[in-house]
Amino acid sequence: MKHLPTQNSAVAQILLAWYDQQGRSLPWRGLRNPYAIWLSEIILQQTRVEQGLPYWQRFLRELPTLDDLARAEPEVVKGLWSGLGYYRRADLLHRAAKHLVEHGWPSGYEMWRGVPGVGPYTAGALASILDGEPVPALDGNAYRVYARLSDWRSPIDSAASKAFIAEFAGARMPAQRPGDFNQAIMDLAQALCVPRKPRCPSCPISDFCLARQNGSAEGLPTKVRNPKVRAESWHFAVAHKDGQFGLVQRPASGIWSGLFAPVQLDSAPNGLEPEVVTHRLSHRALTLNMYRVSEGFADFTHWMTPEEWRSRGMPQAFVHWMTKFTYI
Ligand code: SF4
Structure with a gap:
């Protein structure tokens, strides 16, 4: 059994080849339009692709440019967002559009973090897709994949675990196509490395997965606690x-x-x-x-x-x- 190699590794090549063949076909993938890509990332925060897709299309149809969005009345933006929930995100989207018009498109992770509504995950996704920066995009799905690849058994919602996964993932980001690599991790999480009963026999990188090797995949990641409701x-x-x-x-x-x-x-x-x-x-x-x-x-x-x-x-x-x- 091989151990997960580090930078520019075979894992990246295998996963990217799988992504090219079997990745999801989404309309913003392959675009070079930063407005359309940024919009897709904001709309898809805490939202399923099937639910968010019509909203992305509607925003682009009604407000086709960043300037259009920045100049729109707040009621128009809220109306376009209506039904998606988490309305604070609509306000942040509008504020971010004004910020981007004033300051221009960011270049790199740190600059993206300065844009309203852009947290660590979104900054990683946008910096890797738009700027080619080899930084991971870590949301719950990516944490699950990386925790299994590394057979990380400590509760994933602790600061120490997050730091470990960030370092582990960061060291494995390929210099070429980092945005596609992050999206490949997402697609793997969605199609094969699912929370219950991961489909390891079909996984293109199962040879490199320590949890698969040790029989612990299904129980990972572990959690400290459920938030009190x-x-x-x-x-x-x-x-x-x-x-x-x-x-x-x-x-x-x-x-x-x-x-x-x-x-x-x-x-x-x-x-x-x-x-x-x-x-x-x-x-x-x-x-x-x-x-x-x-x-x-x-x-x-x-x-x-x-x-x-x-x-x-x-x-x-x-x-x-x-x-x-x-x-x-
Ligand atoms: S082998 Fe299984 S647990 Fe490991 S990454 Fe693939 S699907 Fe996930």
């Missing part, structure tokens, strides 16, 4: 007249910042039965209690049809409620 119950007043819903704009900070929502109440109003829907956020399990009230019940500052509301960015929790109770 807090259960919360929230109450909202819903006024409805002539096909429109009474709404207010949420504060500029906090959950659903700047978006429109029914009026949130401190507690359940007396004598009213709610329409109940549950919604999961990263660390919260929300129960939304929606109470039908008259239009004078609260100060509803905006009235919108469901279509108008969606076009201005309807939080996903309310999409669930409206779907469940057939308002949309």
